[in-house]
Amino acid sequence: MNAPETLAHARAREAAHAHVDTQANLPLAGLRIIAVEQYGAGPFGTQHLADLGAEVIKIENPHDGGDVGRAVGPHYFGPGDSHFYQSFNRNKKSITLDLKKPEGQEALRRLAAEADVVFNNLRGDLPSKLGLTYAQLKDVNPQLVCGHLSAYGRTGSRAAWPGYDYLMQAEAGYLSLTGEPDGPPARMGLSIIDLMTGTTAAMGLLAGVVGARASGVGRDIDVSLFDVALHNLAYVATWYLNAGKAIGRETRSAHPSLTPSQLYRTQDGWIFLMCNKEKFWGVLAQCIGKPEWADAPEFKTFKDRLANRERITQELDAVLQTATTEEWMKRFAGKVPAAPVYDVAQALDSDFVAEQERLLEFDHAGGPVRMVASPVRAGAHPTRPAPAMGEHTDEVLRGAGFSDQQIEAMRGKGAI
Known part of the structure; x- marks a missing residue:
């Protein structure tokens, strides 16, 4: 399995890294x-890095359908290609590899020899077994940095x-903080x-890579x-740990100690105001035509x-029910911290999202696909759809020095 690299292997290696050249202006x-x-x-984390130029090679089990996200509905582009899967795996490559087979382990080790990171999001007892x-x-x-989620x-x-996720929200106290006080716990x-x-x-992972490049020694990151x-x-924990104060739910999603900082009714719906600095109370009073509120003794300070x-x-x-949410937003814009309460469709269709070019579009499965862009702005670059299962297996293995005959032998043994 350790045959010397041929010219064909070298060319395959170049091909395996070709996508890096097209994104060479990206930081990773x-x-x-x-x-x-x-x-x-796990895929959400590595997609951040792929969007920033990293070469992310997914290893999928050839015997169980690969990434379970491929089957998460209800919306699909095709078999094994759900909208859910595409949301977490753009700009990546996919290879099939059975890590329980000796041939799979040999391939993993060859890939690891030329990688910066080997990452997994398996159950905690599995990384050492694989x-x-x-x-x-x-x-x-x-x-090498070995990341474990x-x-x-x-x-x-x-x-x-x-x-x-939902289990963690339940046990870490989130459900006791979310929703109305008289309602059931809510995630x-x-x-x-x-x-x-x-x-x-x-x-x-990035911290681990920085450290490894400085010291020459990798590590596990958990x-x-x-x-x-x-x-x-965060601060909710600090309040309890040091002052013995365990907060609960507040009416209208209110901040536990600042007012006004919550939902308010408008003529046609709701608006969220956050006067989280003293100065904003006076500005709000002016904007709503109640300047006398700014100096009223009962309203003067946070307390x-x-x-x-x-x-x-x-x-x-x-006051706010005398005008629509949109009308109030025009009055408050840039003066009072405020936001309209949108549903998901309104949020994605908003003029500000379009102005800021927060949605991207690329071709996939014979038509356009639209997704939310990376929140890290690092320059324009092409976006590739999430890969088909095993789409890059031969390419990546050739790049690691495996011959076509060796690849076929692995396939015959069910290792890929």
């Missing part, structure tokens, strides 16, 4: 990531537990823990859904307003 061009990933959190840890791969690449971490009593509308854990993993969910409690929150809510509702 030249960074190579081998990703044993599926579903949401040869994905730094201790298992450092002999082929001492600078799991539900509860790779150590401790829950290492072998499966876990999902956030998005899989926010998956998304933030993926983003945190991307940050961790991120878990539970740890991120807990870390997101005063918090003590009179219910009255302020009633007074603001009465």
Whole structure:
């Protein structure tokens, strides 16, 4: 399996890296990531890096349909190609590889030898069983960063537990903070823990690469859904840990200590106001035609307003219901921190989203596909759709020095 590289292999290697050349202006061009990933959190993290120019090579199991996200409905571009899957995997490559077979392990090690990162989002007890840890791969690449995104971490009593976003929201207290006080516990509308854990993993991987390039020594980097969910409690956790104050839900999604900072009724719906600096209260009073409120003793400071929150809510509702949300937004624009309350369709169809070019479009499956652009603006570049399962298997393996005969032999053994 270790035949010397031929001219054909060298050319295959160049082809495997050709996409880097087309995105050479991006900050992560030249960074190579081998990703044993599926579903949401892991692919979301590596998509951040792929959008910034990294070469992300997904490893998918040839025997189980690959990334389970391919089957997540209800909307599909075709078999094994769901809208959900496309949302997390653009600008990547896909190879099939059975890591439980010796041939799969040999291919993994060859790929790891030329990679910056080997990443997975498996259950915490699985990376070591599949040869994905730094201790298992450092002999082929001492600078390698091995990233692990799991539900509860790779150590401790829950290492072998499966876990999902909503479970983390429940156990980390989110459901006690979301919704109306007299309603049942409520989760956030998005899989926010998956998304933030993926983003945190991307940050961790880049930190690991910076350290490895400086020291010549790689490491394991661990991120878990539970740890991120807990870390997101931030100041709420600090309040409880130091002042013994465990906050709960507030009416109309109000800030626990600042007013006005919540939902208010308008003539045709709702608006969210956030006067989170003292100066904004006076500006708001002017904009709504109530300048006397700025100096009223019962409203003058944050403390005063918090003590009179219910009255302020009633007074603001009465004024704001005299005009539409759009009309108030025109009055407040750039003066008072305010936002209309949109549904998803209104949010994506808004004039500001169009002005800022926050949606991208590319060709896939015989037609245009539209998605939300990366939030990191690093220059224009072409976008490729998420890959078909195993689309780049032969290309990537040739680039790693495998001959066509060796690739076919692996295929015959079910390793790819």
